Amino acid sequence: xxxxxxxxxxxxxxxxxxxxxxxxxxxxxxxxxxxxxxxxxxxxxxxxxxxxxxxxxxxxxxxxxxxxxxxxxxxxxxxxxxxxxxxxxxxxxxxxxxxxxxxxxxxxxxxxxxxxxxxxxxxxxxxxxxxxxxxxxxxxxxxxxxxxxxxxxxxxxxxxxxxxxxxxxxxxxxxxxxxxxxxxxxxxxxxxxxxxxxxxxxxxxxxxxxxxxxxxxxxxxxxxxxxxxxxxxxxxxxxxxxxx
Numbered sequence: 001x002x003x004x005x006x007x008x009x010x011x012x013x014x015x016x017x018x019x020x021x022x023x024x025x026x027x028x029x030x031x032x033x034x035x036x037x038x039x040x041x042x043x044x045x046x047x048x049x050x051x052x053x054x055x056x057x058x059x060x061x062x063x064x065x066x067x068x069x070x071x072x073x074x075x076x077x078x079x080x081x082x083x084x085x086x087x088x089x090x091x092x093x094x095x096x097x098x099x100x101x102x103x104x105x106x107x108x109x110x111x112x113x114x115x116x117x118x119x120x121x122x123x124x125x126x127x128x129x130x131x132x133x134x135x136x137x138x139x140x141x142x143x144x145x146x147x148x149x150x151x152x153x154x155x156x157x158x159x160x161x162x163x164x165x166x167x168x169x170x171x172x173x174x175x176x177x178x179x180x181x182x183x184x185x186x187x188x189x190x191x192x193x194x195x196x197x198x199x200x201x202x203x204x205x206x207x208x209x210x211x212x213x214x215x216x217x218x219x220x221x222x223x224x225x226x227x228x229x230x231x232x233x234x235x236x237x238x239x240x241x242x243x244x
Contacts, residue, residue, distance in 0.1 A: 015071070019064045026057045027115070034112055038155050039171060051094055058115055061089035088117040109159050110195075113152055139217045146182070146210050153199050154178035160193045182207040 033050065065086050072078035079086075092111050096103065103111075158174035167189045168174055180187035181203040191197045 019067070023061065023064060026060060030054065030057065030115060034155065038159060051097055054115065055091045055094045058089055058091035061115060065089055085117070088114045110156060139213065142210060142213055146206065149206060150178045150182050150203070153203055157191070157196055157199055161191065161196050165192045178203060184208060
């Protein structure tokens with residue numbers, strides 16, 4: 001009985017792993033598509049192919065959510081802890097297009113990033129797998145999410161600001177602003193749109209929360225290295241005493 005249960009657990013983890021990798025690949029495809037459209041000022045809502053692709057990707061996200069829900073031994077607990085992933089898997093752009101709902105270009109552009117939350121979650125999981133220890137995996141996942149947030153914020157900031165902010169001349173100036181803002185150093189570029197100002201606050205707050213994690217991680221590595229040296233010296237002294 002225990003063997004059958006263990007094999008079920010391992011098979012379920014294997015299914016989750018495959019699904020998370022597929023979600024990561026699909027999300028990377030969306031990131032590349034969003035980036036290309038942003039750099040070339042392509043009106044994505046007029047592209048029927050893009051809406052179809054995002055619809056199928058969101059449908060896969062919903063399938064992943066439902067499968068994990070039915071495989072979960074504690075379904076209501078899973079639903080409570082993963083409800084946000086259900087919300088971000090809904091194909092909002094396709095619903096907006098079907099009912100001919102009109103939003104500003106900025107709001108529509110922002111809605112494109114909603115499915116990428118699932119992708120960021122999958123990316124953090126996959127990166128954690130590639131790390132040797134649990135602490136390293138957690139730290140790498142945090143850094144990955146931070147870099148992804150900075151990149152997405154720079155894209156949104158560029159779209160919102162480059163037409164009204166003379167200091168945002170190209171995407172690289174927006175990327176510079178994002179990195180300087182998340183490090184709380186600040187730059188000579190200031191947001192002039194309401195959304196840009198909100199992003200400035202969000203990135204600064206995120207940086208203040210994330211960089212102490214980096215400090216704690218480095219401190220932990222130094223302490224572990226010192227402990228290994230002390231243990232090594234103790235072993236050497238012990239070995240030397242026994243030889244005498």
